[in-house]
Amino acid sequence: MQATKLDTRLIPTHPAIANLLPGGGLKQGSTYSVDHSITLLMALLAGPSAAGSWCGVVGVPEFGVEAAATFGVDIERLVLVPHPGDQWLAVTAAIADVMSVVVTRPPKRASDTSLARLAGRLRQRGSTLLVLGTWPQSEAMLSLSQSVWSGIGEGHGYLAARQATITVSSRLGEAPRSARLWLPDPEQKFRDVDPRSMDASPGAMHSREKPRHLRAAG
Amino acid sequence: MNAPIVRTMVLWCPDWPIIAALREAAAAQGLPTQGSTMQGSTALGSTVQGSRAQAAGRSDIPLALIEHGVVFACSAAARAEGVKRGLRVREAQARCPELVVQPYNAVHDNRAFEEVLTAIEAMMPGVQLLRPGTCAIRARGPARYYGGEKPSALALIALLDQLGVPGARVGIADGPFTAEQAARMAGLTTGRSARVQIVPEGASAEFLAPLPVSLLDAPALVTLLRRLGVTTLAEFAALPVVDVLGRFGEAGAHLHSLASGHDSRPVIQRIPPEELDSTVEFEPPLDRIDQVTFGVRASSDRFIEALTEAQLVCTALRIEIDSESGEVSERSWLHPRSFTAADVVDRVRWQLQGSGEVDTGLTSGITRVRVIPESVDAIGHHEVGLFGGGPDERIHHGLSRVQSMLGHGGVLTAVIGGGRTLADRQTTVPWGDRPLLTRQPTQPWPGTLPPPAPTTIFPTPHPVHVLDATGGTIQVDDRGTLSASPAQFSPTGSGRTMRQIQAWAGPWPIDERWWDNETHRRSHRFQVVDAAGMAWLLVLVSATQGSDSSWWAEARYD
Incomplete structure (x- = not known):
């Protein structure tokens, strides 16, 4: 199937994720749905935000701003609307008018007509919508699976880094693509897992360390 | 001279x-x-x-x-x-x-x-203000x-x-110095x-003669004069003008003329500031928010016009609202750019609405609304550029529109400050307000979580169950030792959703403000990875008088 528009422009996307997306990046005026993972959402926001775009987050009161800042989202250009309430559609549309990337979580009772109206507005304005949850006409659905945390053991260490598999299923009927990524790596960056290097199996990294149990002394 | x-x-x-x-x-x-x-x-x-x-x-x-x-x-x-x-x-x-x-x-x-x-x-x-408490009049x-x-x-x-x-x-006397x-x-x-x-008139020099040189407002010169053996103003005035000018320069010569009673400074009268406040009285009192906002619309137009005529723009204003029952509501509002008439009307409405987002109606009628400009700036500093103000202005307009739908606190920006708990570290401020950090991020905060920060921070922590391998509860004693290793936990706090714990770390104690009974907080934090690979930040709040210890989920790494 061909794309319905000729000149879809891409917005800057993190290279690790860009390769998985249909068309090679986030498209202006399109909608992407993200399944449950706010880290993945931040990975998608980091690219456009670093390139100077304003980002809006509507209806996600639990969005961790500090994590967003460490993962490369510029919080000076980040606007939060935690509780849009009944006016979710109007607020999201108003935010999408002025911001190039908008994160939103649709309420359960959002009707199909209102979603279609919002999608039309987005296409007209050229804003990209990232939806937490499902969306009927999304360009692609991103989900996270097989998380493996490193740096933490049985009562010792701390959460330091994580590897996870991102799966992108596009609506154009292509086979889902997936990749193994550091989300984040020990330096708080997102990058591909290099299968040849040591870090392919994060469990091995810390298994040689002897577990240390801290006890109060004296 | x-x-x-x-x-x-x-x-x-x-x-x-x-x-x-x-x-x-x-x-x-x-x-x-x-x-x-x-x-x-x-x-x-x-x-x-x-x-x-x-x-x-x-x-x-x-x-x-x-x-x-x-x-x-x-x-x-x-x-x-x-x-x-x-x-x-x-x-x-x-x-x-x-x-x-x-x-x-x-x-x-x-x-x-x-x-x-x-x-x-x-x-x-x-009247010329010399300093608070002292003024000069011709x-x-x-x-x-x-x-x-x-x-x-x-x-x-x-x-x-x-x-x-x-x-x-x-x-x-002749001149402000002698008169003072x-x-x-x-x-x-x-x-x-x-x-x-x-x-x-003309007797200033005699009057000043016996006074000490320390009255001159120049500590360095006074010290030097004392060391030179000049202690009174008369002795200073007796020095030849040319010598004083040569030795101490213009400033010294000016002080010399003050000491000899030739204070030629004029009295510059101050220009009284214009009255820019705008007040609307309602008779009979209005008890609906939309009526009040409609009532202040014309006066806020006039308010902004008066400011513009004075070549000023307002960047902060205070709104006082009097109600029939004698309550006075006062609040300052800031604006990232400058107020327009519609912005003023919005601020009045938000102040009446309070935190309630819906049109709840008022408890008593409004009798008076007063708008006072708190800080004004020359209009020249706020002129829109020839080709418009760029994208920021567009964003401000869009966000103001959302604010007028949801109320002032509906649109937030965030600042990251210091602190130990996650809620302390991130401060949100309404769009347009100035962030006020009470905890400085530059200070060391021992006991903060190591990076990465959790991506999901629950607005209100919810209770969870954490049990050991045999299904028993887990305690942390005063010395920070665990009674048993956590082995299973339920993220919803019910027994049906029990999951095995794959890895865990802790307890990391927080014992804040132990010197103060009111704000004392003692808890232990744990990081836990469940069988599905989801990582959680859990808090064990220690038992206090009247309540048992309890587990809470504070954040999630998802």
């Missing part, structure tokens, strides 16, 4: 910082009744008299105002105990154990003196009106007494005429 010397009257209020501090304290106590009577000088007089009665009851308190760790000003009662300016706080408290110590606030000083200046301006024109006009310099000075003192400023003194010295030399006796000192 040969400019005509102006006959000058200087008014000096001794201990002005103390008077201002007492008034501020009195005003803070009686604010609700007194906030509305600020228009015109007659209303002002009654306000000041009201606070005078309160201040009079407290004037015998030994009070000291402190700046940079030393006494800046002290009340007469404190002075009687041996407290004086320049003393260290500890020394002052040792001399007078019941001393009330307050930080010095220059803003209070200026604000309180503003009332006095307005009252004087209503009586005689052309003597010629009042002297002719009141029939002499002495009667005019007495009239001024009578006004100050009426305003509740005790012990004000007036000096009249005369005011300070004026007698301390109770009679009004003894509080006026008049130096006849």
Whole structure:
């Protein structure tokens, strides 16, 4: 199937994720749905935000701003609307008018007509919508699976880094693509897992360390 | 140097910082009744008299105002105990154990003196503010009106007494410097005429002659003069002008002319600030928000027009709303750019709505809305560029529109501050407001979580169950030791959703503000990875009197 528009422009996307997306990046005026993972959402926001775009987050009161800042989202250009309430559609549309990337979580009772109206507005304005949850006409659905945390053991260490598999299923009927990524790596960056290097199996990294149990002394 | 010397009257209020501090304290106590009577000088007089009665009851308190760790000003009662300016706080408290110590606030000083200046301006024109507590007036006009310099000075003192400023003194002489010295030399006796000192025309040099050189406001020069053996103003004035100019430059020559009574500084009268406030009265009172906002629409148009005519824009304003039942709602609003008429109407509406987002209606009718510009700026600094103000203006308009739908606090920006818990570290501020960080991020915060930060922070932590391998509860004792290793946990706090724990770390204790019973917080944090690979940040709140220890999920790494 061909794309319905000729000149879809891409917005800057993190290279690790860009390769998985249909068309090679986030498209202006399109909608992407993200399944449950706010880290993945931040990975998608980091690219456009670093390139100077304003980002809006509507209806996600639990969005961790500090994590967003460490993962490369510029919080000076980040606007939060935690509780849009009944006016979710109007607020999201108003935010999408002025911001190039908008994160939103649709309420359960959002009707199909209102979603279609919002999608039309987005296409007209050229804003990209990232939806937490499902969306009927999304360009692609991103989900996270097989998380493996490193740096933490049985009562010792701390959460330091994580590897996870991102799966992108596009609506154009292509086979889902997936990749193994550091989300984040020990330096708080997102990058591909290099299968040849040591870090392919994060469990091995810390298994040689002897577990240390801290006890109060004296 | 040969400019005509102006006959000058200087008014000096001794201990002005103390008077201002007492008034501020009195005003803070009686604010609700007194906030509305600020228009015109007659209303002002009654306000000041009201606070005078309160201040009079407290004037015998030994009070000291402190700046940079030393006494800046002290009340007469404190002075009687041996407290004086320049003393260290500890020394002052040792001399007078019941001393009330307050930080010095220059803003209070200026604000309180503003009332006095307005009252004087209503009586005689052309007042120049020298510093809070001291002002200069050209003597010629009042002297002719009141029939002499002495009667005019007495009239001024009578006004100050009426305003509740005790012990004000007036000096009249050639030039502000001599007049100020005369005011300070004026007698301390109770009679009004003894509080006026008049130096006849041309007699300034004789009057200043015996005074010490330390009165000149130049510490380096004074020290040098003393070392040169010059101790009085007469001795300084006796030095040849050319030599003083050659040795000390222009500044020295100016001080020399002051010392010899040739103070040629003119009295520059201040321009009274324009009244830019806008007030709307509602009769009968309105009890619906939309009625009130409609009612203030025209007046906020006029308000912005008046500002524009004065070539100003408003960047911060205060809105006072009086209701029928006597409640006064006061709030300051900031604007990232400058207020337009529609913005002012929005602010009135948000203030009426309060935190409630829906149109809930008002508990009592609104009788009066007053809009006061708090900070204004020249309009030239806020001119929109030739090709528009760029993308930021567009964003501001869009966000203001959302704010007018959801209320002022509906649209937030975030700042990351310091602190130990996640909620402490991220501060959200409504769009347009200035962030105020109470905890500095630059300070070390031992006990903060190691990075990465959790991506999902629950707005309110929810209770969870954490159990050991045998299904027993887990405790942390006073020494921070766990009773058993956590083995299973339920993210919803019910038994059906139990999951195995794959890895865990902790306990990491937080024992904050243990010296304060009210805000003391003692808890232990754990990081836990469940069987599905989801990582959680859990908190075990220690048992206190009346409640058992409990587990809470604070955040999730998803």
